[in-house]
Amino acid sequence: AEELIARRDAVVARVQEHYFAHPPRIERGWRHHLLDTSGMAYLDMVNNVAVVGHSHPRVTAAASRQLGLLNTNSRFSYDGMVTYAERIVELLPEPLDTVFFVNSGSEAVDLALRIVRSVTGRKDTICLAGGYHGWSTATDEISTTLNDNPHSRGTRPPWVHLAPMPNLFRGEHRGADAADRYADAVRSIVAQIPGGPAAFVAEPLSGNAGGVEIPPGYLPQVYESVRAAGGLVVSDEVQVGYGRTGGDFWGFQMHGVVPDVVTMAKAAGNGHPIGFVVTRREIAEQFSSQGSFFSSVGGSPVSSAVGVAVLDVLRDEGLQENAARIGAHLSTRLEALRERHSLIGCIHGRGLYQGVELVRDPETLEPATEEATAICERLRELGVIEHATGDYSNVLKVKPPLCITRDSADFFVDRLDEVLSAGW
Ligand code: PMP
Numbered sequence: 001a002e003e004l005i006a007r008r009d010a011v012v013a014r015v016q017e018h019y020f021a022h023p024p025r026i027e028r029g030w031r032h033h034l035l036d037t038s039g040m041a042y043l044d045m046v047n048n049v050a051v052v053g054h055s056h057p058r059v060t061a062a063a064s065r066q067l068g069l070l071n072t073n074s075r076f077s078y079d080g081m082v083t084y085a086e087r088i089v090e091l092l093p094e095p096l097d098t099v100f101f102v103n104s105g106s107e108a109v110d111l112a113l114r115i116v117r118s119v120t121g122r123k124d125t126i127c128l129a130g131g132y133h134g135w136s137t138a139t140d141e142i143s144t145t146l147n148d149n150p151h152s153r154g155t156r157p158p159w160v161h162l163a164p165m166p167n168l169f170r171g172e173h174r175g176a177d178a179a180d181r182y183a184d185a186v187r188s189i190v191a192q193i194p195g196g197p198a199a200f201v202a203e204p205l206s207g208n209a210g211g212v213e214i215p216p217g218y219l220p221q222v223y224e225s226v227r228a229a230g231g232l233v234v235s236d237e238v239q240v241g242y243g244r245t246g247g248d249f250w251g252f253q254m255h256g257v258v259p260d261v262v263t264m265a266k267a268a269g270n271g272h273p274i275g276f277v278v279t280r281r282e283i284a285e286q287f288s289s290q291g292s293f294f295s296s297v298g299g300s301p302v303s304s305a306v307g308v309a310v311l312d313v314l315r316d317e318g319l320q321e322n323a324a325r326i327g328a329h330l331s332t333r334l335e336a337l338r339e340r341h342s343l344i345g346c347i348h349g350r351g352l353y354q355g356v357e358l359v360r361d362p363e364t365l366e367p368a369t370e371e372a373t374a375i376c377e378r379l380r381e382l383g384v385i386e387h388a389t390g391d392y393s394n395v396l397k398v399k400p401p402l403c404i405t406r407d408s409a410d411f412f413v414d415r416l417d418e419v420l421s422a423g424w
Pocket of ligand 1 (some may be wrong): 136203236238239
């Protein structure tokens with residue numbers, strides 16, 4: 001394991017970070033487990049990419065079969081891309097009926113930005129302070145997680161407008177009227193943009209902020225005010241879509257809204273690079289009238305076969321229902337843990353997207369950042385892969401593959417209890 005890290009450091013850019021100070025060498029994965037080369041098995045609590053589980057035989061079979069038949073660029077006509085697009089559209093409410101295929105979340109959000117700009121003829125974009133939307137130049141400009149870039153909020157280009165993260169635990173408004181106060185902040189940003197905004201871009205549950213739930217009533221107000229000013233709304237579902245929140249397939253459905261543009265990636269390919277954007281036909285046509293769009297392997301035959309297989313498994317194995325069931329169980333158990341361990345300030349999220357926020361002081365909410373790192377290291381020794389996220393890297397991620405069992409969920413909570421009780 002150590003030798004591999006030395007080789008990695010010699011040839012891979014160091015900014016491509018790895019988990020843990022001394023990472024195990026992981027060469028196998030199965031369902032919601034990872035195996036290292038010493039034979040140790042770990043419960044994977046952080047992998048929302050492997051949504052149907054690692055090495056799913058149906059996904060493997062679909063990819064291998066298609067690789068042996070055809071893999072080409074999307075300018076050829078083949079069934080896979082059409083079938084996959086039909087399957088995606090079936091899962092979305094009207095009028096979201098037109099798909100663009102790319103290869104990653106960054107590409108999907110980047111393309112969404114191009115679409116909203118070209119359709120509105122504007123550039124100003126409103127997004128949430130603490131959101132993350134990708135690494136490409138445009139998506140990096142709307143990404144402001146302090147753990148990735150502590151200077152991000154002070155260095156945005158003038159077209160980026162940051163609205164406060166509607167975080168009821170740590171944000172500036174926490175009371176019963178918080179949703180309205182946060183929506184007021186967006187209304188006032190909208191009013192200050194001469195010519196109006198091109199778009200509002202946000203996740204419907206804030207993933208990188210730590211699984212922070214957006215209060216009910218906020219998004220409907222924000223969507224209304226942005227649309228009233230002629231802007232469009234983009235729901236970034238890259239982390240939280242695809243049934244992860246349990247009650248709904250898409251995160252925006254929790255809020256009773258329908259966005260103009262949806263972006264998706266990660267889980268769509270279960271680790272295979274797939275990203276897509278869905279919008280209404282009329283928006284897609286307006287965008288297309290301004291030039292062509294081509295992603296060489298976006299929607300390739302292999303990507304499409306993998307994408308359809310992932311959707312089949314989600315449906316056939318009832319994984320959204322499992323997310324609801326195991327998610328509810330985890331919430332109950334984690335809340336009980338919070339009552340016994342003062343280090344736990346809050347349990348964020350729902351379904352299988354939750355966050356355990358660690359604080360040193362329940363009054364000041366001082367983030368327990370170093371503690372979070374040490375707890376993750378100790379959990380690894382006990383067989384759990386954990387990692388912290390959020391502006392202060394003090395929120396333990398709870399976003400395992402959706403096939404996780406109740407026993408494994410209990411294993412995670414019991415190990416966390418053990419570490420919090422015995423020290424790290
Ligand atoms: N949007 C969100 C909400 C994300 O969490 C991420 C990745 N963490 C992205 C976009 C970018 O996706 P990718 O890493 O596939 O480019």
